[in-house]
Amino acid sequence: MIMKKILLVSLVLSSVLNAAPTSFDFKDPKGVNAIQFSLDSLLEPISGNGSGVSGLVSFDPANVGATSGKIVVTTASLTVSNSMMTDHLRGEKWLNAPVHPEIVFELVKLDNVQTTGTTTTATATGKFTLNGVTKSLTLPVKLTHLAGAFGKRLNKPEIGGDLLVIRGGFTINRSDYAIMAGQMEDKVNPEIKLTLAIVGSAPKA
Amino acid sequence: MRTAFRLLAMTVLLGGLSCWVLLGAHRGWTKNQVPVQHTDEITSIQYVTYEQRFVPGIDFLLASIGLAGGLSAASFFFNRNPPHP
Numbered sequence: 580m581i582m583k584k585i586l587l588v589s590l591v592l593s594s595v596l597n598a599a600p601t602s603f604d605f606k607d608p609k610g611v612n613a614i615q616f617s618l619d620s621l622l623e624p625i626s627g628n629g630s631g632v633s634g635l636v637s638f639d640p641a642n643v644g645a646t647s648g649k650i651v652v653t654t655a656s657l658t659v660s661n662s663m664m665t666d667h668l669r670g671e672k673w674l675n676a677p678v679h680p681e682i683v684f685e686l687v688k689l690d691n692v693q694t695t696g697t698t699t700t701a702t703a704t705g706k707f708t709l710n711g712v713t714k715s716l717t718l719p720v721k722l723t724h725l726a727g728a729f730g731k732r733l734n735k736p737e738i739g740g741d742l743l744v745i746r747g748g749f750t751i752n753r754s755d756y757a758i759m760a761g762q763m764e765d766k767v768n769p770e771i772k773l774t775l776a777i778v779g780s781a782p783k784a
Numbered sequence: 785m786r787t788a789f790r791l792l793a794m795t796v797l798l799g800g801l802s803c804w805v806l807l808g809a810h811r812g813w814t815k816n817q818v819p820v821q822h823t824d825e826i827t828s829i830q831y832v833t834y835e836q837r838f839v840p841g842i843d844f845l846l847a848s849i850g851l852a853g854g855l856s857a858a859s860f861f862f863n864r865n866p867p868h869p
Contacts, residue, residue, distance in 0.1 A: 609824070611824050611827070611829055611831045612829075612831075613831055613832065615832070620813075622811070622813055622841070622842055622843075623811075623812035623813060625813070626819070628831075628832055658817075658834065660813070660815035660816070660817055660818060660819060660834070661814055661817075662816050664813070723827075725826070725827065728826055728827075732824075732825075732826040732827070742827060744827045744828075744829065776829045776830065776831075777829070778824070778827045778829060
């Protein structure tokens with residue numbers, strides 16, 4: 580009887596210890612990851628993306644609320660449809676890519692976590708750094724855990740591993756991040772809409 | 785010289801207008817790379833790549849009109865008939 584109890588306790592302990600969160604790398608091997616941004620302007624919205632995404636997110640499907648991590652986008656990867664506008668965007672007057680090379684979101688906590696099947700919706704709170712200014716930011720996010728899909732995505736089903744897709748969107752005011760605050764507002768809207776749909780990989784050896 | 789400037793102005797105006805109309809009559813900003821949308825099959829993520837292609841916008845058309853106007857105005861600095869010796 581005592582042996583059975585010891586065995587049961589050791590089994591429970593073993594399963595708890597093995598359920599460690601998995602680290603997902605957001606430097607996508609297929610180069611799909613990007614944040615999209617859009618600003619209203621005089622003629623039409625100025626839209627573009629930033630494809631230099633990297634970062635690590637620690638995720639446990641059994642304890643989604645404990646998710647932590649950081650997503651980084653290189654400022655020099657921000658691109659719009661006009662190369663002159665792209666140069667201005669990355670330049671000294673706007674985002675000053677040489678001085679502020681990274682745009683960072685560091686997750687502090689997840690609230691209102693609701694999981695249905697492989698998909699979780701939550702409210703993410705974190706520290707958002709843009710143009711050298713860091714502010715607290717809250718945004719709705721959707722996390723989709725695709726178990727065993729890593730190899731399939733690369734057309735190498737023999738490779739095991741999971742994928743984690745993160746989707747979200749938020750709006751910031753460029754004056755909050757010292758981006759030409761109060762200037763050219765008649766030509767370029769002060770509000771910037773950002774959306775992200777990115778995938779992280781956790782290959783298994 | 786006066787006529788040459790006016791012909792040049794007309795060429796710039798017609799060239800700019802033709803270029804704008806033939807390349808899509810885009811009423812936004814000029815683009816020199818065009819976004820193309822794709823979807824990742826496994827994750828359903830929609831992502832954008834850029835195709836190198838020139839699409840003149842309203843700013844290109846206005847620049848053509850401005851340049852043609854400038855050339856046309858400059859033509860008035862020259863005499864109608866050059867003086868004979």
